[in-house]
Every structure is written in C-alpha cells, then in structure tokens.
Amino acid sequence: MPKIDSHPTVWPKQPHTQAKHDILVRYLGAWFAIFGASPYYTGVNVIDGFAGPGKYEDDEPGSPVLALNTLLDHKDFAKYHDTRFNFIFNELHTERFESLQSVLADAQAQRSAWPANVKVTPSNQNFQQLAQQLLDSLGPGQRLAPTFAFIDPFGYQDVPMSTVRDLVGHPSCELFIYFDFNSVNRFATAGKVDDHFTALFGCDEYKNAPPAGDPTRSQFIHDLYARQLRKECGFAHVASFRMINATGHTGSYLFFCTQNAKAYDKMKEAMWAIAPDGDYRFDDRYSDQPMLFGNDANTGPLQDQLAEHFAGQTVTVETVIDYVLDTPFHSNQVRAKTLAPMQRAGRISSPNQKRKNTFPAGTLITFPAHD
Numbered sequence: 001m002p003k004i005d006s007h008p009t010v011w012p013k014q015p016h017t018q019a020k021h022d023i024l025v026r027y028l029g030a031w032f033a034i035f036g037a038s039p040y041y042t043g044v045n046v047i048d049g050f051a052g053p054g055k056y057e058d059d060e061p062g063s064p065v066l067a068l069n070t071l072l073d074h075k076d077f078a079k080y081h082d083t084r085f086n087f088i089f090n091e092l093h094t095e096r097f098e099s100l101q102s103v104l105a106d107a108q109a110q111r112s113a114w115p116a117n118v119k120v121t122p123s124n125q126n127f128q129q130l131a132q133q134l135l136d137s138l139g140p141g142q143r144l145a146p147t148f149a150f151i152d153p154f155g156y157q158d159v160p161m162s163t164v165r166d167l168v169g170h171p172s173c174e175l176f177i178y179f180d181f182n183s184v185n186r187f188a189t190a191g192k193v194d195d196h197f198t199a200l201f202g203c204d205e206y207k208n209a210p211p212a213g214d215p216t217r218s219q220f221i222h223d224l225y226a227r228q229l230r231k232e233c234g235f236a237h238v239a240s241f242r243m244i245n246a247t248g249h250t251g252s253y254l255f256f257c258t259q260n261a262k263a264y265d266k267m268k269e270a271m272w273a274i275a276p277d278g279d280y281r282f283d284d285r286y287s288d289q290p291m292l293f294g295n296d297a298n299t300g301p302l303q304d305q306l307a308e309h310f311a312g313q314t315v316t317v318e319t320v321i322d323y324v325l326d327t328p329f330h331s332n333q334v335r336a337k338t339l340a341p342m343q344r345a346g347r348i349s350s351p352n353q354k355r356k357n358t359f360p361a362g363t364l365i366t367f368p369a370h371d
C-alpha cells in the first residue's frame with residue numbers, strides 16, 4: 001500500500017486528541033440513551049470512517065473502543081435490548097487495520113458475553129468506497145437508519161462534501177467531522193491543491209478567502225465550511241470546536257452537524273464540559289493544567305441577553321430554553337445557572353411559580369420592560 005501519511009502505524013496521543021475523545025464519549029453517551037430508549041427506532045449505526053489503529057502508542061484506546069465502551073458500559077445499556085447497534089469501523093492503512101482488528105478482538109474477548117444487539121463490522125477500504133458501499137446496500141428510496149458518522153481524517157483528502165451529503169445529509173443522521181483548518185489556511189489561495197479543496201467544500205469560494213495576514217481570513221474559512229455543511233447537506237444546526245496547537249495557532253476544527261435541536265443542545269453541553277469558559281476551543285499549550293469539568297459557566301452574558309431579548313414579556317421557561325438553543329449556551333444552563341441568579345437579583349419574576357428560584361415545565365417568567 002502506498003504511504004498515506006507520515007505517521008507510524010500507531011502514534012502518540014496528542015492533548016487535543018484527548019479533548020476530541022472526551023467530546024465524542026460525552027456526546028455518544030447522550031446519543032445512545034436517546035436511541036436506546038426510543039420506541040420508534042429499531043436500529044442505529046455508528047460509522048467511524050477513519051477509525052485508526054484502535055489504540056495509541058501508550059495503549060490508550062482509540063475512537064472505536066471508546067465508542068463501543070460508551071455503549072456497553074452505559075448505565076442503562078440493559079434497557080436497550082430492543083435496539084440494534086451497528087458499528088462500522090473503517091481504516092484504509094493495512095497495518096493500522098490489522099492493529100484495529102486485533103484491538104477489537106481483544107475488546108470483544110474481554111466481555112464475558114457479547115450482547116446480541118451489538119454488531120461490529122471492521123472495514124478496510126477508502127472512506128469514499130465505504131460510503132458508496134453503504135449507499136449501494138440500500139434499496140430504492142431507502143435511507144440509512146439513524147446514523148452518527150465520525151469522520152476523522154488526518155488531512156483534507158478523501159472527505160468530499162458530496163460524499164458526506166450522500167451518506168448523512170438527511171434527517172436522523174449526524175456528523176462529527178474533522179476540518180483541517182491549518183492546510184486550508186495555508187493553501188486556500190495558493191492554487192496548489194484546488195481540486196482537493198473544491199471537493200472538500202463542494203464549491204470553489206475558498207479561493208475568495210481574504211489574503212494571508214488579513215484578520216478576517218480565518219473566520220471566512222471557518223464560516224464557509226459551516227455554510228456548505230448547511231447548504232449541501234441540509235443540516236439545520238452546526239456547532240464547531242477549535243483546536244489550537246502547541247504554537248498557538250488554530251490547527252483544526254471539529255464540526256458537529258444535525259437536523260435535531262435536542263442533539264445540537266446535547267453536543268453543546270459536551271463541548272462546554274471540555275471548554276468550561278464557553279469559548280468552544282481547546283489549547284494544546286495549556287493541556288497540562290487540570291481540566292475543570294463541570295457546568296459552572298459564567299452565564300452573565302446570557303442573563304443580559306435574555307433581559308434584553310424578552311424585555312417587557314411574560315413567557316414560559318420552554319420559550320426561554322428554545323431561545324437559548326440558538327446561543328452558545330445549552331439548556332442545562334438555563335434554570336439553576338441563569339434564571340435562578342436572575343431571580344435572586346430581581347431581574348425576573350414569575351406569576352405562577354410554586355417555589356422561588358425553581359422553574360419546572362410551564363413556569364411563566366416575566367422580564368421587566370426597560371426603563
């Protein structure tokens with residue numbers, strides 16, 4: 001097989017890889033719970049299109065094992081017996097695929113009895129071929145069952161927007177994709193790899209990026225990719241998370257895309273847990289500082305925004321939560337973290353609240369008009 005990158009078969013895990021895995025595991029925990037308990041879906045897919053060798057140099061698990069363990073060790077897994085979980089782990093590189101197979105075999109051997117509703121399919125091909133194979137396996141008019149696709153290449157090749165669209169660009173499919181910002185930033189206007197970038201974006205507007213050194217160039221590139229994911233694949237919600245490398249520059253972004261507002265909310269919650277300042281980024285330079293996992297967000301800006309947006313209105317707590325979905329905050333930050341301090345500070349009141357500072361369903365909230 002031709003050399004496909006400069007990494008060895010198994011490579012050391014970078015700090016930002018840990019952050020990526022933390023987001024993945026947190027989100028999948030929520031995703032499995034939603035579909036495992038759903039009476040509407042009998043089967044779901046997890047596609048790890050660039051699965052890697054299954055482990056890192058220090059034997060820490062790669063994304064396939066993390067995804068499997070998140071399901072099998074889920075506290076409610078025993079209740080999910082009516083849902084089939086279909087995992088597809090695809091890796092192109094021959095030696096990495098062999099490593100992946102052996103890691104998966106070990107993971108299965110470690111469980112005394114493998115659950116009948118969990119199927120693992122290793123695959124050794126180019127991601128684009130895998131996507132085509134999956135699409136060809138569907139009957140006329142058929143679409144994939146609810147699918148979480150993790151697309152995690154090293155660079156910008158082999159992830160054309162058209163393949164992403166055909167595979168997951170429809171309701172109940174979700175995408176968590178690595179975007180090689182560093183390469184696009186370096187070469188967007190260099191004319192060197194235009195064929196690859198045109199495929200990656202599904203358009204050639206990246207050629208209009210402001211010149212290198214212009215402070216708006218980075219945002220332009222980020223926003224163009226987000227816009228294309230919405231436009232080409234029809235995703236209603238797109239969240240991004242920035243990875244800053246050891247030199248202090250943006251190396252990559254992870255984009256999460258879904259049609260579902262609840263899924264979007266859950267992913268924002270997973271991302272907040274890794275970036276508790278609410279800035280949706282991870283910086284390799286500070287990776288040795290203890291991670292403050294938790295939900296202690298500074299909601300001051302959200303409090304001000306709500307006071308401004310709902311000034312003079314009385315609305316339900318559900319209306320407030322719907323509004324928050326379109327902000328960087330997530331729904332679990334609304335009641336105790338935002339509305340309760342607002343009430344304590346006299347910034348809101350409620351005509352039907354049974355207990356102060358609590359906001360069960362149906363609670364009405366009055367935001368005073370501006371003076």
Ligand SMILES: C[S@@+](CC[C@H](N)C(=O)[O-])C[C@H]1O[C@@H](n2cnc3c(N)ncnc32)[C@H](O)[C@@H]1O
Pocket residue numbers: 004049050051052053054061062063064090091092093096125126127128152153154157158
């Ligand atoms: C960033 S690594 C994956 C890491 C893994 N997802 C994890 O989190 O543990 C990218 C992997 O994609 C593989 N790869 C590269 N080109 C590929 C292609 N066209 N199709 C499938 N796999 C590919 C590489 O060999 C590499 O193992």
